Amino acid sequence: MLRRWKCMQTVDRVFVRQYACLCVMTFCVILPIICLHLQHSWYYLLWEKNTNRDMNQMRMNNNKRIEEAENFLKKFRDTRSVHESGDGRLHVDNVDVGITIITVSRNRRLDNYEPKYFTQVVTKLMKAMEETSKLKHTYKLFLCDVDSDPASYSEIRPLTKFLPVFQRFRSDLNNTVVWPRMSISERLEKEKRDYVFCGRKTLNANVSNVFLIEDDALPHQDLFPVLDWVISTNFDKSNADHIPYRKNITYIKFYHPERLLGYISFEFERIPELLCLGFILSTLMMLCYQKYRPVTTSYTRILWFCFFVYSCLLLLLIGRQSLLELRRVSRQLYQVTPAPACCTPAILYPREGMEEVLNYLSSVQCKENFGKDYALEEFRIKLKKTGLQVQPNLFTHIGMYSSLRNKVLDPSIV
Template sequence: MARARFQLCCSTVAIVYMIQFLLLLPILCYNLPFSSYFLASPISNNETATLLHDFNQQRVRRAYSYFKSQTPGGNPRYYDSVENSSEIYLTVAIITVSRAVEKKRQYPGYVLQTSAGMDKFAKSHEFSRRTFVFVCNVDLNPQEHKEAMFLKKYLPFTERYGLSSFKLEDKYQNQHNYSIYQTKKSEGKYEKETMDYSYCLKVAKSFDPEYVLMVEDDAIPHNDLAYVLKYTLENHLVDNRRSTSQRKDFAYLKLYYPERWQGYAFDVPMFLELLSIGSVGGGVTLVVFQCLAKRRQDNYSSRLSRFLIWMVFFILTAEFVGRQNVMEVRRLSKYLYKFRQASECCTQAMLYPSAIVDSLTTYLTTLPSFKHTDLSIYDFTLQTNIPTYQLEPNLFYHVGMQSSLNKSRIKLLEQFLFRLDLTSSSIPGGKVE
């Protein structure tokens, strides 16, 4: 009798596992990037490129419509009032350079999408009237950056090699000399990248905000950015253990980290994360089965066996679905976002406390040799031993398929398919007063 029950149990478990991993998940995850089943998808690079191009054009049209639908002169007046106020809490610098493909003269419209999303963010309930957004054009020939030129009518701007809609000399006076950014136009690509970043960071800090948010022109904010960031600043980055709350010392808060590197890995934190998923899933399933079979009395070993079977079931499900997709569940609430120590890559969206900017830009602009800016910033934090943090899942989407450092190179396409449906809705539409 016991042997028959054991064989029935094994058969049932085998059938459930086969249905889950050989039928349901392949159907559900076939087109889900970063899942194990997506890797087996026969979709070609040409099909992927066409799909991404179409979605990008949709987002560009939405961004363009967003700005064109605004009341004439309304945006400049809005930011003039913010600039003239004495309570700027956050300054947002959108770093941009022309990405036109030289032969085809095609403009991908990245900065239009980013600017529309950040303008909406600045006018959100959480950050309205205390957030200043400007476009930082670091192109060697700023007049040729057509998208940035279009945005001049709607957002404040500064050009490293041109004009500014606000007077930098009035803000910096003698203690901040900008000649270091203007003297050379023959910098190497890594040196220019670092000097451009430092320039925009210094300009952002000149408005004397509490925080500076540096956003590259191919990063689109998620719809949850405002209320999640506000909660993080007021809770995770504040020490509430004392009688009066004090801000924690930190170098930066990373709001984007490449999804392709956010998967499960062979390290202790990821193992514990998988174990917690399995434990919660196995425990809940066991309780549900016990409630549905009230009359049945199982001994401890039977319940433990069921728990382990379901724990492995949920661990394998999470592994096959992919950590990037599992983490999307955290978007259900601002309380579920994971606050963790930051990794060294990348700079698509970084929030800095204003107090760190001077020492960071001094370090970046006096380097004996230059490498990728994100690595130089990480080296600075290692030398100063200042904590760094990041949020998961990302609060920005990276849409820049075309590299700004190498304009003829197109990056790996699969990574840009992730949550493509949401990036379209992240670009606001409709009239804004």
């Protein structure tokens, strides 16, 4: 018995030294080097507090995307006829998904810079649609101009040569919507009415599903393969019968602010996800350690717990957002979870869900601190509907110039 106790003490001292060395090397040397440029790691966030985000760099990146978009448009103009887009199925009847980009002019009052987010988003989608012929579902692209002064909105004009447009306000009328005189509540209400207008117009275009996208939500290159998979697995009645949270699906969000996708969140699935990953990682570490230095069964639990704490801390410091990027390896690895309340840059609706949402939004008044996203969440809760979210994000928010507030915002915050 005494010999066994001495042996455990020896193993204990050895393990403590090894564990301390592992923690110091991991958290003080290796992770700072690896994670300093991972935007949502704790190391990046701590460093960012002492640095200013470079708006000039964001503008340079935006200019590069504008150049790529305009080059694509030029080539497209040379090779395609009017109202022919993507895979050539723009006029296919009874399409599965009608994709509508809601647009309004930006930055008319702050400076002379033209961000051209709308051009970037449309051309990215047009380019991606060239590959949709290989997918199960059919897609059709629309533009929805909700600018209160459409005659002066010049950015949309080159794109109307290739794509059908829904226009809320007529150019030849004296529109009553005047931006400088509108309060934030009036702007939020206008935004909601714009959304309802574009959704209803898309429904009338004889589509089975409606995908509404705001004009500063830049799509990821994997959008259409994942979108095709999501529709098949979530809107198929036979699949929904086996998974309770997929019943009565009203919408599926394809974007949520990345700063809100971390483990520390009000979303109930995040902490169990952290604990499960920590359990798996710590078990693998324990198995490896057992091969390297066998220990008694009674001592194994203590060592496993130490590895579990290490694993959870490792995952937290790296950041859930960075780990989510590993899921892009395959569309089947994308995660579909209950949707949070915030934000509407990119949402997919089945036809029935879109009709219900439009009817409800038409019956409520938006005001300060109650935008269309919270009206949508209120609808979901009251009618006991299901809203889902796809992770990682399939869109990037690039809008520095807000269409609601007359100022420049960091797009990563929204």
